[in-house]
Amino acid sequence: MNFWEYLGNRHQQLLIDAYQHASAVFQCMVIATVVGVVLGVLTYRSDWAGNMAITSTATILTIPSLALIGLLVPPLGLGVPPTVTALVLYGLLPIVRNAIVGLRGVDPTLVDAARGIGMSRLARLLRVELPLAWPPILTGIRVSTQMLMGIAAIAAYASGPGLGNEIFRGIASLGSANALNQVLAGTLGIVILALLFDAAYVLVGRLTIPGGIRA
Amino acid sequence: MPEGAAIVLENLTKRYPGHPESAVDSVSMEIKAGETVILVGPSGCGKSTTLKMINRLIEPTSGRIRINDEDVTDIDPVKLRRKIGYAIQSSGLFPHMTVAENIALVPKMVGWSKARVKDRVEEMLDLVGLDPREFHGRYPRQLSGGQQQRVGVARALAADPPVLLMDEPFGAVDPITRDHLQDELIRLQHELHKTIVFVTHDFDEAIKLGDRIAVLRERSHIAQFDTPEAILTNPVDDFVSGFVGAGAALKRLNLTRVRDVGIADFPTASVDDTLQSVFDRLRGTNTNELLLLDRRGRPYKWLRRGDLMRAKGSLARAGTMVQDTVTMDATLRDALEAVLLDSSGRVAVTGRRGDFIGVVDMETLMNSVHEMLEADRLNAIEHHHDLEETRAPQTRSEQEDAGGEPGERA
Numbered sequence: 338m339n340f341w342e343y344l345g346n347r348h349q350q351l352l353i354d355a356y357q358h359a360s361a362v363f364q365c366m367v368i369a370t371v372v373g374v375v376l377g378v379l380t381y382r383s384d385w386a387g388n389m390a391i392t393s394t395a396t397i398l399t400i401p402s403l404a405l406i407g408l409l410v411p412p413l414g415l416g417v418p419p420t421v422t423a424l425v426l427y428g429l430l431p432i433v434r435n436a437i438v439g440l441r442g443v444d445p446t447l448v449d450a451a452r453g454i455g456m457s458r459l460a461r462l463l464r465v466e467l468p469l470a471w472p473p474i475l476t477g478i479r480v481s482t483q484m485l486m487g488i489a490a491i492a493a494y495a496s497g498p499g500l501g502n503e504i505f506r507g508i509a510s511l512g513s514a515n516a517l518n519q520v521l522a523g524t525l526g527i528v529i530l531a532l533l534f535d536a537a538y539v540l541v542g543r544l545t546i547p548g549g550i551r552a
Numbered sequence: 553m554p555e556g557a558a559i560v561l562e563n564l565t566k567r568y569p570g571h572p573e574s575a576v577d578s579v580s581m582e583i584k585a586g587e588t589v590i591l592v593g594p595s596g597c598g599k600s601t602t603l604k605m606i607n608r609l610i611e612p613t614s615g616r617i618r619i620n621d622e623d624v625t626d627i628d629p630v631k632l633r634r635k636i637g638y639a640i641q642s643s644g645l646f647p648h649m650t651v652a653e654n655i656a657l658v659p660k661m662v663g664w665s666k667a668r669v670k671d672r673v674e675e676m677l678d679l680v681g682l683d684p685r686e687f688h689g690r691y692p693r694q695l696s697g698g699q700q701q702r703v704g705v706a707r708a709l710a711a712d713p714p715v716l717l718m719d720e721p722f723g724a725v726d727p728i729t730r731d732h733l734q735d736e737l738i739r740l741q742h743e744l745h746k747t748i749v750f751v752t753h754d755f756d757e758a759i760k761l762g763d764r765i766a767v768l769r770e771r772s773h774i775a776q777f778d779t780p781e782a783i784l785t786n787p788v789d790d791f792v793s794g795f796v797g798a799g800a801a802l803k804r805l806n807l808t809r810v811r812d813v814g815i816a817d818f819p820t821a822s823v824d825d826t827l828q829s830v831f832d833r834l835r836g837t838n839t840n841e842l843l844l845l846d847r848r849g850r851p852y853k854w855l856r857r858g859d860l861m862r863a864k865g866s867l868a869r870a871g872t873m874v875q876d877t878v879t880m881d882a883t884l885r886d887a888l889e890a891v892l893l894d895s896s897g898r899v900a901v902t903g904r905r906g907d908f909i910g911v912v913d914m915e916t917l918m919n920s921v922h923e924m925l926e927a928d929r930l931n932a933i934e935h936h937h938d939l940e941e942t943r944a945p946q947t948r949s950e951q952e953d954a955g956g957e958p959g960e961r962a
Contacts, residue, residue, distance in 0.1 A: 450644030453609055453717075454658050454707065455634035468648045547648040549691030 343518040351503070355526050358499030361492070362485045365421055369428030370478055376429070377436025378462065387437045394430040402427070402491045410495050420497035427488050428481040435477030439470030472546050479538045486531040490523065500526045556586035556747030557620040557714035559606065564615035566601055576601050577771040578615070586745040590758040592795070593768030602772045603717055603751045607636045619715065634662050637708035637716035642724040643700040645692040651677070651703050652688045658711040676706040681736060698729035702736070709744070718750040722757070734760055755795055759784065759803055767792050780807055785928035804924065805885035810878055813920040815901050815910035818843050823852060827867060831860060843900065844871060849907040851877055851900040877902045880909065884921070887912050
């Protein structure tokens with residue numbers, strides 16, 4: 338069976354895996370974005386807290402993904418819980434980092450102006466600081482998504498969802514007729530998903546970054 | 553439209569932790585409703601800090617602030633600031649919002665209805681001389697520096713606050729634009745009568761805009777608080793005269809308009825007049841010169857007695873073109889400039905549509921300047937007396953010592 342025949346044969350299973358992969362990454366990104374931006378907002382005003390947040394999320398990223406998922410299985414069991422936890426943790430660094438850099442980079446005279454015309458702390462954050470920091474935050478989200486696409490494949494190790502299953506099955510039966518096709522289909526699927534997500538982010542940027550600050 | 557509110561500062565002091573000296577030391581000042589007061593002083597003198605304590609962007613360490621007899625020292629600062637317009641250097645416009653959204657911010661925060669906010673935005677753009685249809689939807693980066701600054705002023709005035717604080721608003725624009733913006737502000741203030749507190753380090757700007765000027769030395773000590781005229785003609789001490797700089801008498805010329813001095817009559821003729829009548833008029837008058845006006849009554853040519861002869865009787869060729877005219881609103885400085893450049897030492901004054909009103913010459917200018925300076929001197933002596941009384945608590949010796957200034961920017 339060549340690769341194309343394999344795709345024709347298994348397209349249903351592949352589509353389900355691809356859908357689950359995309360859905361897992363997407364949902365984890367939503368959680369990571371919320372957590373990351375909140376962390377950024379809470380810590381950017383203090384040098385110490387901000388650096389602390391960046392360093393600790395960076396440390397998480399240095400843990401090998403296989404090891405982290407392995408470590409999460411005993412307390413959380415198999416399947417979705419360890420997958421989601423690991424992906425969210427890995428996704429944090431680019432978002433937290435860019436949120437802090439972006440918020441700190443807002444021109445202080447604008448913050449001064451916002452205070453001066455009578456905006457409350459919350460209004461300043463929501464209407465001035467976050468919108469102005471949004472382009473770098475979105476870049477962080479984009480980088481995070483690309484990273485999670487690859488890392489999500491490891492989730493299959495903990496019986497998680499996604500295209501990783503395809504890859505792991507192939508690796509487990511190396512030498513058999515379809516082993517290479519399986520690995521190839523899983524890997525290509527992830528690359529294509531990543532490209533599709535990236536295109537979607539360009540669109541999101543167009544829609545959410547106000548004209549006045551779009552590059 | 554509410555007009556200005558009186559502002560009273562009582563012993564306002566700002567001390568930063570870790571600095572032995574206070575950044576602003578016991579400033580007391582009374583600003584009348586509808587008055588434009590300029591705080592002027594060298595960098596680091598605390599003028600900006602003083603300004604920011606009025607809307608409590610910087611919380612005073614001690615002292616009271618009263619606006620229209622209401623003590624605002626302890627009320628919610630966010631509410632306070634919505635009643636005080638605030639315009640800063642380089643406009644402070646939010647780049648991610650359109651011009652209209654920027655202007656609408658404060659009216660929306662104080663809860664105006666949508667329709668009212670919309671009308672107000674158009675009105676404000678009109679007020680600062682920008683076409684609402686053209687500029688409404690633009691982003692700040694699509695505007696020139698001068699236009700941004702206008703929008704900044706429009707935003708500050710949008711909710712119609714009685715008080716307007718301006719922190720070196722024209723510091724970052726080129727000199728020509730700055731001049732225009734200053735003229736605009738004078739015009740605006742003429743219509744609105746807000747109470748304006750304006751910080752600058754440019755004394756010429758202070759003279760041009762201020763009803764009264766407070767010259768500040770270190771730690772915001774008031775060296776002199778008086779009308780521009782009085783400060784120019786009678787600076788209280790070396791510090792103030794140093795700040796006024798050279799050429800006080802010349803600067804004084806900026807404060808008086810042509811309409812305030814005697815404009816002399818001048819014999820005229822129209823281009824439509826026959827050659828013979830022009831000739832007769834030239835011979836009949838005592839002067840040997842005529843001003844030829846064009847069909848709309850605007851100055852056209854200076855005509856001397858001999859000119860017609862030389863031009864062989866052709867009005868079109870005779871005489872010298874009028875190079876320069878001034879309006880009634882021109883400053884005496886502009887008039888002097890024009891007079892100096894004119895070979896006969898006089899300049900034609902024109903009305904709103906360029907129509908001829910009269911002439912101003914060197915002699916008139918000199919006489920008016922002398923009268924002016926004399927009157928100023930008398931006034932200043934009177935004011936000086938008052939000032940001595942108001943600032944009695946701050947002793948001289950305290951002001952003279954220019955000790956280590958904390959690292960605070962004006």
